[in-house]
Amino acid sequence: MNAGLRLPTVLVVDDEVRSQDAMRRTLEEDFVVLTASGADDARTQLERHEVNVILCDQRMPGLTGVVFLKEVRERWPDIVRIVISGYTDSEDIIAGINDAGIYQYILKPWVPDHLLATVRNAAEAQTLQQETARLDLELRTATPVLRQRAAHKLERARRTFGFDRIERAAGSPMDSVCEMAARVARYDLSVLVLGESGTGKELLARAIHYASPRANGAFVVENCAAIPETLLESELFGHKRGAFTGAYEDHIGLFQRADGGTVFLDEIGETSPAFQVRLLRVLQEGEVRPVGATRAVPVDVRVIAATHRDLEQRVREGLFREDLYYRIAGATFTVPPLRERVGDIEPIARRVVDEVGIELGRPGASLTDEAMACLMGYPWPGNIRELRNELARALALSDSERIEAQSLSQRVLHGQAGLTATASAAALPASGTLAERLDAIEAMVLRETLLRHRWNKTRAAKELGLSRVGLRGKMVRFGLEG
Numbered sequence: 449m450n451a452g453l454r455l456p457t458v459l460v461v462d463d464e465v466r467s468q469d470a471m472r473r474t475l476e477e478d479f480v481v482l483t484a485s486g487a488d489d490a491r492t493q494l495e496r497h498e499v500n501v502i503l504c505d506q507r508m509p510g511l512t513g514v515v516f517l518k519e520v521r522e523r524w525p526d527i528v529r530i531v532i533s534g535y536t537d538s539e540d541i542i543a544g545i546n547d548a549g550i551y552q553y554i555l556k557p558w559v560p561d562h563l564l565a566t567v568r569n570a571a572e573a574q575t576l577q578q579e580t581a582r583l584d585l586e587l588r589t590a591t592p593v594l595r596q597r598a599a600h601k602l603e604r605a606r607r608t609f610g611f612d613r614i615e616r617a618a619g620s621p622m623d624s625v626c627e628m629a630a631r632v633a634r635y636d637l638s639v640l641v642l643g644e645s646g647t648g649k650e651l652l653a654r655a656i657h658y659a660s661p662r663a664n665g666a667f668v669v670e671n672c673a674a675i676p677e678t679l680l681e682s683e684l685f686g687h688k689r690g691a692f693t694g695a696y697e698d699h700i701g702l703f704q705r706a707d708g709g710t711v712f713l714d715e716i717g718e719t720s721p722a723f724q725v726r727l728l729r730v731l732q733e734g735e736v737r738p739v740g741a742t743r744a745v746p747v748d749v750r751v752i753a754a755t756h757r758d759l760e761q762r763v764r765e766g767l768f769r770e771d772l773y774y775r776i777a778g779a780t781f782t783v784p785p786l787r788e789r790v791g792d793i794e795p796i797a798r799r800v801v802d803e804v805g806i807e808l809g810r811p812g813a814s815l816t817d818e819a820m821a822c823l824m825g826y827p828w829p830g831n832i833r834e835l836r837n838e839l840a841r842a843l844a845l846s847d848s849e850r851i852e853a854q855s856l857s858q859r860v861l862h863g864q865a866g867l868t869a870t871a872s873a874a875a876l877p878a879s880g881t882l883a884e885r886l887d888a889i890e891a892m893v894l895r896e897t898l899l900r901h902r903w904n905k906t907r908a909a910k911e912l913g914l915s916r917v918g919l920r921g922k923m924v925r926f927g928l929e930g
């Protein structure tokens with residue numbers, strides 16, 4: 449161990465002292481280990497120390513680990529979250545995996561080597577982003593060898609978070625969104641990302657950051673709808689000790705922490721007029737004044753905002769300030785819902801199964817063709833987030849590493865939402881030429897019928913009034929395989 453290096457800090461939250469001790473012994477060579485026996489204790493530790501990784505038991509007095517980690521995600525989004533649980537808790541955890549943004553869950557009884565490897569990987573993922581903030585200096589001042597190393601690290605971050613990370617099929621509507629966004633990324637314009645929940649707005653914002661000259665700086669995320677307004681101001685702009693009850697120490701806000709980088713303000717449409725005034729002032733003046741402070745601090749950040757609302761409509765209704773709207777909407781992108789880009793389902797599902805497989809400790813997981821066909825026949829009102837939850841649940845319930853159609857939930861299995869919604873406006877593609885929209889509907893009907901007939905082409909063709917050869921031709925055209 450090198451005494452000169454600062455070890456990353458892990459906070460272990462467990463009400464059993466024996467488990468705390470066992471984890472401390474496993475981790476203490478590589479990490480500074482803090483412990484807490486419950487949520488209150490953990491909050492105090494998080495307020496006092498800079499924690500890199502949190503390891504939390506799912507069974508806690510008063511609330512579950514996942515619920516607590518959701519709060520941690522909202523208040524301290526940079527901390528990597530790991531939950532430890534018994535097998536019987538898995539349904540709860542799966543339901544909360546995305547909400548709480550859990551990096552991994554570890555099953556009890558845990559094995560020391562596995563626990564240590566998981567926490568090491570988590571800490572590495574966390575430092576990757578922080579390291580990029582230091583690269584700028586390194587790049588400017590370092591020897592050629594160090595400069596090369598810094599450039600290599602930045603390249604790694606770009607690969608992890610860049611436009612290539614946004615899975616899509618060839619010719620997807622996301623191609624033009626990514627192409628335009630990549631162009632805009634180079635300039636210091638504010639960006640507004642519109643789109644339904646779970647469509648990948650944050651992913652697009654991250655890709656813009658890493659394709660921008662600010663890539664060496666931090667990318668910080670704040671969900672404006674997740675915390676009460678007073679806390680939001682203090683989170684973004686910081687506060688001075690004693691500014692309000694509970695402000696025991698000075699707190700540096702996200703704008704200052706992201707100096708030189710990008711702040712992603714999610715759900716901006718939910719903010720109040722009073723908050724909008726404050727934000728507008730910060731953006732106009734390029735400085736923040738922490739709550740309770742007398743002096744303002746200059747900050748240099750690019751703002752990318754996102755909302756699932758129709759923001760122009762909210763401006764017309766007087767719910768969102770017009771001047772702020774024009775300030776944040778330097779360039780606007782709309783991420784289409786998944787049902788309008790059915791072709792993207794396959795590559796996204798493959799990526800998600802890979803990721804979820806690793807998160808659940810089952811790497812190498814895959815989908816049968818029948819399961820994939822079910823995914824493609826369903827309209828995904830909750831978009832990619834719903835797809836992710838569905839696949840995590842299906843993999844957890846599968847006996848093998850290959851997810852069968854039978855492991856999918858009833859609504860996805862029977863394409864029921866797809867079938868009923870085919871007739872409803874909700875599933876109809878809302879953009880594209882008439883021919884493109886009719887194609888999307890035709891593909892959905894074919895998929896659903898084939899699925900019901902378990903890919904028996906003779907029966908599906910009969911029901912649809914097609915010849916077998918005619919059906920085969922359409923299947924090739926729409927890329928449908930049983």
Ligand SMILES: Nc1ncnc2c1ncn2[C@@H]1O[C@H](COP(=O)(O)OP(=O)(O)OP(=O)(O)O)[C@@H](O)[C@H]1O
Nearest residue numbers: 613614615644645646647648649650651796832833
């Ligand atoms: N094209 C894609 N390829 C792979 N994964 C994707 C893609 N789009 C979204 N995802 C994944 O889907 C999940 C939801 O994406 P993200 O959080 O970016 O959506 P969002 O629109 O910002 O959601 P919300 O509005 O609810 O905050 C994330 O896990 C993200 O990694």
